Amino acid sequence: MNKAKIVIAGAGYGGMNAAVTLSKKLGANDASITLVNKHDYHYQTTWLHEPAAGSMEPDRARVKISSLLNTNRVNFVEDEVVEVKKEDKKIILKNGELDYDYLVVALGATAETFGIPGVHEHAFTKWTLDGARQVKEHIELKFADYNNVLDRTEGVLTFVVAGAGFTGIEFIGELSERAPELCKRYDVPREAVRMYVVEAAPSALPGFDPELVEYGMNLLESRGVEFKINTPIKEVTASGVIVGEGEEINADTIVWATGVRGNPVIEKSGFEANRGRVKVEPDLRAPGHDDVFIIGDCALIINEEANRPYPPTAQIATQMAKTTAKNIESLLKGSSNLEAFKFNNQGTVASLGGKEAIGVVGSRKIYGGTASFMKKMIDNKALLTVGGPMLALKKGKFPL
Numbered sequence: 495m496n497k498a499k500i501v502i503a504g505a506g507y508g509g510m511n512a513a514v515t516l517s518k519k520l521g522a523n524d525a526s527i528t529l530v531n532k533h534d535y536h537y538q539t540t541w542l543h544e545p546a547a548g549s550m551e552p553d554r555a556r557v558k559i560s561s562l563l564n565t566n567r568v569n570f571v572e573d574e575v576v577e578v579k580k581e582d583k584k585i586i587l588k589n590g591e592l593d594y595d596y597l598v599v600a601l602g603a604t605a606e607t608f609g610i611p612g613v614h615e616h617a618f619t620k621w622t623l624d625g626a627r628q629v630k631e632h633i634e635l636k637f638a639d640y641n642n643v644l645d646r647t648e649g650v651l652t653f654v655v656a657g658a659g660f661t662g663i664e665f666i667g668e669l670s671e672r673a674p675e676l677c678k679r680y681d682v683p684r685e686a687v688r689m690y691v692v693e694a695a696p697s698a699l700p701g702f703d704p705e706l707v708e709y710g711m712n713l714l715e716s717r718g719v720e721f722k723i724n725t726p727i728k729e730v731t732a733s734g735v736i737v738g739e740g741e742e743i744n745a746d747t748i749v750w751a752t753g754v755r756g757n758p759v760i761e762k763s764g765f766e767a768n769r770g771r772v773k774v775e776p777d778l779r780a781p782g783h784d785d786v787f788i789i790g791d792c793a794l795i796i797n798e799e800a801n802r803p804y805p806p807t808a809q810i811a812t813q814m815a816k817t818t819a820k821n822i823e824s825l826l827k828g829s830s831n832l833e834a835f836k837f838n839n840q841g842t843v844a845s846l847g848g849k850e851a852i853g854v855v856g857s858r859k860i861y862g863g864t865a866s867f868m869k870k871m872i873d874n875k876a877l878l879t880v881g882g883p884m885l886a887l888k889k890g891k892f893p894l
C-alpha cells in the first residue's frame with residue numbers, strides 16, 4: 495500500500511511545530527511528510543519588531559529549517575505556494591506541484607489595509623524578515639539624511655506607526671528606546687525626531703487591561719511618542735498620512751500595523767473566508783474538505799466566552815499545530831473521532847523596548863522588569879518547543 499502523503503505549507507509557528515510533532519509521532523512507514531516554505535529558514539515572527547527597529551540583528555531571529563528537522567523523516571521543499579487545488583488534492587508551487595492525502599495550510603498572514611488608499615505604495619507593510627530588514631535600513635538612512643539633505647523637509651525624521659495593537663506598540667517601544675542612540679550616532683538633535691502612533695479605535699491595545707494600557711502609554715510618551723487615538727487614517731501619501739478630518743502628518747516613514755488578514759493563497763484557492771481566514775471546524779479542518787487542516791493566522795475560530803474570534807497569535811498557532819498532528823495521526827489509524835481544538839490561554843505580554851513590558855499571566859497583571867523577564871521566557875520557550883535546548887541556548891534571550 496502507498497504511504498499517506500502529508501504536506502505542510504508554511505514553516506512558521508504553525509507549520510514548523512506541525513512538522514516537528516508529526517515527525518516524532520509517525521513512523522517512517524506511516525506517512526511521508528513534506529514541508530514547503532518560501533525560504534530555507536524559519537523566523538520568529540513575534541520578534542520582528544526588534545530587527546525592524548534595529549535593536550536585534552536579523553540573523554538572530556531566524557534559523558535554518560534543515561537544522562530543526564529530522565531530514566530522514568521530513569522532506570523540505572524551498573518554494574512558494576501559489577494555490578491549493580482542493581479537488582485534485584495538490585498544491586501548486588512557483589516551481590512545481592505537490593500531491594497530498596492530508597494538507598496543513600499554515601501560510602501566515604498579510605497586512606490588512608481596509609482599502610485605505612496609498613498604503614501599499616507608501617507604507618512598510620511586510621512583517622517578514624525581509625520586510626524588517628527593509629524598515630531598519632530605511633530608518634538608518636533617514637537619520638543619515640538629516641544632516642545631508644539641503645531641503646530638510648519636516649517629515650525626514652517623523653515616524654508614523656499606523657495601529658496601536660500589539661505589533662505597533664512593540665515596534666514603537668523598540669524605536670523609542672533606540673532613538674537616543676541613533677541621534678547620538680548621526681549627530682541629530684533629539685527634538686528633530688517625532689514618533690506618532692495613530693489608532694482608529696477609542697484606545698491603544700484595544701481589549702487589553704486599561705491599567706496596563708495606561709502604564710504603557712505613559713512610558714512611551716515619556717520617551718517622546720505622541721498618540722493619536724480615535725483617529726482613523728484616511729490616506730497614505732508620498733509625504734505622510736491624512737488623518738481625522740483632513741489633518742496631514744508629514745512623515746518619511748510610515749509603518750503599517752493595523753492588523754492582518756489570512757495569506758492571499760486562501761482566497762485564491764477558493765476557500766470560504768473572512769478577511770482571508772477560514773472559519774475552521776472544531777477539529778481544525780476546512781469546512782467541506784476533510785483532508786485539509788488550516789491553522790495559525792489563516793484560521794478563524796470563535797472564542798465562545800467573548801463571542802468573537804480569537805486574535806491570531808503565535809501561541810494559538812503553536813497549539814493548533816499540536817492538535818492537527820494528533821488528528822492526522824488519528825486519521826492515519828483509521829479513526830474518525832478527532833479532537834476538538836481548545837485554546838489554553840497562557841497569558842499575553844507586550845514588550846515596550848529595553849527592560850519594559852506589560853502583560854497578563856493567569857489573573858496577574860505584570861509590568862516593567864517582571865513583565866520583560868516573562869516576555870523573554872516566552873520567547874525562549876518558543877525556541878525550545880521548535881528546536882530543543884540547543885536552539886534556545888544559541889538564539890535565546892539571555893540574560894533574562
Ligand SMILES: Cc1cc2nc3c(=O)[nH]c(=O)nc-3n(C[C@H](O)[C@H](O)[C@H](O)COP(=O)(O)OP(=O)(O)OC[C@H]3O[C@@H](n4cnc5c(N)ncnc54)[C@H](O)[C@@H]3O)c2cc1C
Nearest residue numbers: 504506507508532539540574575602790791806807808809
Ligand atoms: C511584530 C510582531 C509581534 C508579535 N508578537 C506576538 C506575541 O507577542 N505573541 C503572540 O502570540 N503572537 C505575536 N504575533 C503574532 C504571531 O507572530 C502570528 O500570529 C504567528 O506568527 C502566526 O503563525 P503562523 O504559523 O500562522 O504564521 P507565520 O509564523 O507568520 O509563518 C508563516 C510562514 O509561511 C511562509 N509563507 C508565507 N507565504 C508563503 C507562500 N506563499 N509559500 C510558502 N511559504 C509561505 C512564511 O515565510 C512563514 O515562514 C506578533 C506578530 C508580529 C508581526
